[in-house]
Amino acid sequence: MTDRIKLVTWNINSVRLRMPIVEQLIEEVAPDVICLQETKCPDANFPENAFRKAGYEHMAIHGQKGYHGVATLSKLPLSNIEKRDFCQVGDSRHVAADVPFNGSSIRLHNFYVPAGGDEPDRTINPKFGHKLDFMVEMLGWLKGEETSKPAILVGDLNVAPYEHDVWSHKKLLKVVSHTPVETELFEQVREAGGWLDAMRQFTPLDEKLYTWWSYRAKDWSAADKGRRLDHVWVSQPLAPYVKGTTVLRDARGWEKPSDHAPVIAEFAI
Template sequence: MTDRLKLVTWNINSVRLRMPIVEQLIDEIAPDVICLQETKCPDANFPENAFRKAGYHHMAIHGQKGYHGVATLSKLPLTNVEKRDFCMIGDSRHVAADVPFNGSSLRLHNFYVPAGGDEPDRTINPKFGHKLDFMAEMEAWLCGIETEKPAILVGDLNVAPFEHDVWSHKQLLKVVSHTPVETELLERVRAAGDWLDAMRHFTPHEEKLYTWWSYRAKDWEKADKGRRLDHVWVSRPLVPHVKGTSVLRAARGWEKPSDHAPVIAEFSV
């Protein structure tokens, strides 16, 4: 049956280190498709057997040693796999594949956008310049033919675009991930393809919505200084089929957690 789809996107911050909580997620949520970011391992060392044992026999993996990396794991067949090299520097930050849905298929993009370093000034911080260039390439590409059919874009986009996507709008305006140059550029990326921000579609803009809490906080839950860095976007042909999104906040408190929580999106005909 391809009339329902449950998808999870999660920056796992090392898939091999955190495989036990990935298995916990699978036990609790039973997603059809899992999109991971920051897997931090080359393809040859990816824990494929653990995923196969859990029922995820179809994999689109784009990894590298120690850094970055994205992987899409599916109970459903994945076809037309594409790994785009943004900015032509060889980083593993994108993988796309077609997933069966509604008697046909949808295009699923899995992204890990560069974090951008600490200083929001490309003249003194090349990492920030790289982040802006990466998103500019997204803007030029993720429109037109890429969004004329059913498509989903998920991942750690490393930008918290709106006022209530961060714990303090005023205090973070000069902090990388919430600076105006980043938030405005991400909105241009979204608008270029007329993508729907599915998380904000279901959660009003005046409500706080976070997916990331720093490891630096002694008590992350009490401090609650979060940011919404992880996103689910849906192309217009798929909008009637998106039924809900949610953040599995509890996962941030699991044993040896990622600093990101999983985001769940559900689709049905």
């Protein structure tokens, strides 16, 4: 019986380019399940052999050439794999699968929500409109039957919802990822499904919590102008089994890093 799971979610920003640091993560953290976003490669070119060699025999991959892409790699069997096309635009931004746990299974959703471009106005920036429409579709789906059972939703959700999820609440209120229209809709999605923000269960709301630091800063760590764009949500039936979450901040400083750090979540009976 599977009574313990260690899961990592990470926007890897090209899985083939950054396979060396994925292998470093595997060596240091030894997760049972890895959820990657922004893999940026079609399914046929995904580095399956490297993952198999590392012990991840089970894969749910939804990729496309050069853009987007999500992949769930697991040491545990995956079943009922589902790939949802949000907004009917053909983007690879979601994959779901069942993972065995506690004599039953967990429904695991892996998401890469659109970033939304630079201008928080859908009339002049269609990318922002796409992001809002994507979240509205999430709102309509990820509740009721989807959350009445043990479920996890992870990924780069591209919204920093709370005041201390960004380096400056005041300065970022008009910056995409922290605008009120985004944060309010984001919370509607979470609350409608009764999802628990697992990361904030272990880091109080008045403490800064980041998972992303821009490449633009010369010294990202010293500047520390971060945002929490990556999330771990759990459904109410799974809430008692969340044992901890950790942002692996050091990984942002590894060789040829992603601009996101991995988030580790642990579940146990």
